[in-house]
Amino acid sequence: MTFSDNPLFVGIDFETYSSVDIDRGAYAYSSCPDFEILIVSYCKSESDEVRTFMPRRFAQRPGVIVSGNALLIDDSPVFTGLDGDEDEFLELVADDRYIKTAYNANFERTCCRSYYGLECNPESWLCTAVLAATLGLPPSLGSVTQVLGLPEDKQKLKTGKTLIQYFSKPCAPTSKNGGRTRNMPRDDPAKWQLYLDYNKQDVKAEQSILKDLMAFRPNAKEQRLWTVDQIINDRGVRIDRDYAEGIVAHDDERQEILMEEARQLTGLSNPNSPVQLKKWLAEHGEPELMDSLSKDVVSQALARDIKDPDVRRMLEIRQALGKTSISKYSAMLGAVCDDDRLRGMFRFYGANRTGRWAGHIVQLHNLPQNHVEDLDLARTLVADKDFEGLELLYGEPAQIFSELVRTALIPSENCRFVVSDFSAIEARVIAWLADEEWRLDIFRNGGDIYCASAAKMFGVPVEKHGQNAHLRQRGKVAELALGYGGGVGAMKAMDKAGKIPEDELPKIVKQWRAASPNIVKLWKSFENAAIRAIEDRRPSVYPIRVSVAGGSVKIEFYTAVVRDTRCLFIRLPSGRPICYWGATVNRDKEQGDALEYWGLGKKNNNQTNTWTKLDTYGGKITENIIQATARDCLAEKLIQITDMGYNIVAHVHDEMIVDVPIEDTKAAEVIDAAMAEPISWAPGLPLKGGTYECCYYKKD
Numbered sequence: 001m002t003f004s005d006n007p008l009f010v011g012i013d014f015e016t017y018s019s020v021d022i023d024r025g026a027y028a029y030s031s032c033p034d035f036e037i038l039i040v041s042y043c044k045s046e047s048d049e050v051r052t053f054m055p056r057r058f059a060q061r062p063g064v065i066v067s068g069n070a071l072l073i074d075d076s077p078v079f080t081g082l083d084g085d086e087d088e089f090l091e092l093v094a095d096d097r098y099i100k101t102a103y104n105a106n107f108e109r110t111c112c113r114s115y116y117g118l119e120c121n122p123e124s125w126l127c128t129a130v131l132a133a134t135l136g137l138p139p140s141l142g143s144v145t146q147v148l149g150l151p152e153d154k155q156k157l158k159t160g161k162t163l164i165q166y167f168s169k170p171c172a173p174t175s176k177n178g179g180r181t182r183n184m185p186r187d188d189p190a191k192w193q194l195y196l197d198y199n200k201q202d203v204k205a206e207q208s209i210l211k212d213l214m215a216f217r218p219n220a221k222e223q224r225l226w227t228v229d230q231i232i233n234d235r236g237v238r239i240d241r242d243y244a245e246g247i248v249a250h251d252d253e254r255q256e257i258l259m260e261e262a263r264q265l266t267g268l269s270n271p272n273s274p275v276q277l278k279k280w281l282a283e284h285g286e287p288e289l290m291d292s293l294s295k296d297v298v299s300q301a302l303a304r305d306i307k308d309p310d311v312r313r314m315l316e317i318r319q320a321l322g323k324t325s326i327s328k329y330s331a332m333l334g335a336v337c338d339d340d341r342l343r344g345m346f347r348f349y350g351a352n353r354t355g356r357w358a359g360h361i362v363q364l365h366n367l368p369q370n371h372v373e374d375l376d377l378a379r380t381l382v383a384d385k386d387f388e389g390l391e392l393l394y395g396e397p398a399q400i401f402s403e404l405v406r407t408a409l410i411p412s413e414n415c416r417f418v419v420s421d422f423s424a425i426e427a428r429v430i431a432w433l434a435d436e437e438w439r440l441d442i443f444r445n446g447g448d449i450y451c452a453s454a455a456k457m458f459g460v461p462v463e464k465h466g467q468n469a470h471l472r473q474r475g476k477v478a479e480l481a482l483g484y485g486g487g488v489g490a491m492k493a494m495d496k497a498g499k500i501p502e503d504e505l506p507k508i509v510k511q512w513r514a515a516s517p518n519i520v521k522l523w524k525s526f527e528n529a530a531i532r533a534i535e536d537r538r539p540s541v542y543p544i545r546v547s548v549a550g551g552s553v554k555i556e557f558y559t560a561v562v563r564d565t566r567c568l569f570i571r572l573p574s575g576r577p578i579c580y581w582g583a584t585v586n587r588d589k590e591q592g593d594a595l596e597y598w599g600l601g602k603k604n605n606n607q608t609n610t611w612t613k614l615d616t617y618g619g620k621i622t623e624n625i626i627q628a629t630a631r632d633c634l635a636e637k638l639i640q641i642t643d644m645g646y647n648i649v650a651h652v653h654d655e656m657i658v659d660v661p662i663e664d665t666k667a668a669e670v671i672d673a674a675m676a677e678p679i680s681w682a683p684g685l686p687l688k689g690g691t692y693e694c695c696y697y698k699k700d
Contacts, residue, residue: 009045010092012102013202017168024335025361026107027343030114037115041203050203053084096124103141103206104129122230131213133349136581150208163195212563225635228642229348236343237649240410244329246385251326262317320398328405335361354628364652370403379407409697418668420691421655425630432685434518443686450476457511478512485619527618533557551683574632
C-alpha cells in the first residue's frame, strides 16, 4: 500500500494481561492461553476524539461487570466513560482505507491478531516509534513526548508503571488479597479508572507525535521495508527445542559441580565473589588480579605461564562460570512459541543514525563465532546429550556451548538454510563513495582487501598463505580500525591480542592514510558540508556529488525545523535521509570546531543511556553514512528476495538466512546471483554475495 498525501488514520493503544513476561517478546506474550486485551483506546483522524472500551470477552469475566458504559460493583455504577464501540473498532482495523498507527505497532498488530483473529496486514499499519527513531529520537513514548515538549500528565505517566504492575501482571496470593493471583477492576475501581485514563493519554500522545512528525515519515520504499520486516518477525525462525533444553539442563548441573570444585580448591565460602577470589589469588602469587577479574583479564592471565596449578584451575573455573552465552539458550526457550519458532527478534530502525536493525530477545547480532573443530561432531554429541564425550574430546563444555549457539537455529521441516551475506560491504561502500580506484579493482577482481591494503602500505607483495603473509594481519587491523578517521587508539582497540608492536602503530596509521587519500578527503568533505548546512539558517541544500565508477551519486546535507528544533539531515544515495536532532556547531571547543547534536549517550560517566548532547566529526559522520548505505543495500535485497517468493527467517548484520524447501536445488545459486546484482541508486558499486547451504545455522 502507498499512503496518500492525506490518508485516514486510526490511532490505537491496548492495555493487556498475560502471565508471560513481556520481556520474552510480544509473540510469546500474546500466545499465552491467559492473554487478553483489557482496554482499547482508539482515535480516528477525522474526529480527534479518543474513545475507549473494554472488550466484551473481558467485560463478561467474573470481577468485571459492565452495563452500558459503566462498571458495576454490587449493581452500583462506580465509573462511566466507556464511550468506544468494539464493533466499530474491529471494522476500522479490517478496513485497509485506514492506516492503523501505534507506538511500537508490532505489539498492537500481534495482540490484535492473537486476540481477535484478524489478519492485521502490516501494509496498512504505521509505527510511530519508527517515525520517531528516523529523526534520532529516543525509543520510549514518554521520552519522546518530553523531547518534543508535548503536553503530558506526568503523574499519570509515572502512575502507569504501577497500574501495569497491578492489573496486567499476575500478583502473589496473600491473606490480605484473599489468595487471588490476579487483580481485576472490581478489586480497586479507583485504580481501574486511572488505567482507563492512562490508556487514553497514550493515544493522545501518539497522535500528537504523528501530527508533528508526519511530514518526515519514511518514504514508500521504507514503508515497504517495514512491511517485510514485520513479515520476517511474524514468520520467525525454528529452534531445536530439545537441543537447547539439554544444554540448559546440563549447564545447571555443571555450574554446581564447578562451584563445589572451586570451594574445595580455594576453601572460600563463595568463590564466585570477586572480593573473596581476588584476596585468594593475591595470597597465591597473583596480586595483579586484585584490580579486575573481567573476562578479558582472566583470558590474558590464562595465556601466561601460571606456575600454581590451583590458580590456573581456579581461573579456568572462573572463565567457565562467566560464560554468558548459555543465557541465550534460556532466552530462546523463554521466548519460543508453541510451534518451536522464535518471533519478533528484530527491531526495525534500532540504530538511530544508521537505521540498522537491533537485536531483540535472543540478540542474534552478537552471537559467538563457531571455531570448534568438527562442528558436526560437537553438535551431534550435544544433540545426543553425550556431554561426557563432549568434554572428553573438546574440554570445558561451557566454551563449546558458547560456540554452538548458532546451531540451535534450524530450518523448517523438509527445508534447509541458505545463508547469504555481503562480502566486506562497508569496505566496498567506502571505496565506492571515495572513488578509491585501487580498492575497487581489488573487489572487482575478487582479491583479498587485507592483503592488498598491506601490500599498498608496505610496498611489497602480500599473500594470505604465501609471501609476507605475516603482514596481512596488520592490513586487516588497519582496515577495520582506520576507515573512519581512527588513529593509534583505534588500532590498539582493534588489535586486542597485541600482535602489532605498539611503536609501529603511528607509522601504520600514516601509511594507511597515504595509501587511501580519497577516503581521507571524504572525511573532511562530509564534515565541511555538515558545518555549512548547520550554520546557514536558510533552507539550503549542500550537495556533495561523488564521482563513482558507474557515474556519480549525490549526498545532500540540509537542515529542517521539527517542532521548533533545527535538525541536520543527510540524504543518502538511496534517497533515505538520516537525522541529527538539534545539531549545532560549537566554535568554542579547544580542539577545533565541534559538531554537536542530541541523542542517547552516557552522561557524567553514567552507564545508562540518557538523552544528552553528543559530539561528532568527519570520520564519525562518514561511518554513519557508510553503515547506513550498507544497511540500504541489505534492505534492497531483503525486499528483492522476499518478492522472489523466498522465506527469510532471520538476518544478522549484512547476512540473511532463508528457509528453502529441500527440493529447490537452485535456490543458493539464485540468491547468490541476486545479492550481486547492481542496485539502481548505486551505479558501479561492486557487490558480492557469499552464499552457502546448511542444515543448521552456522558460519561457513
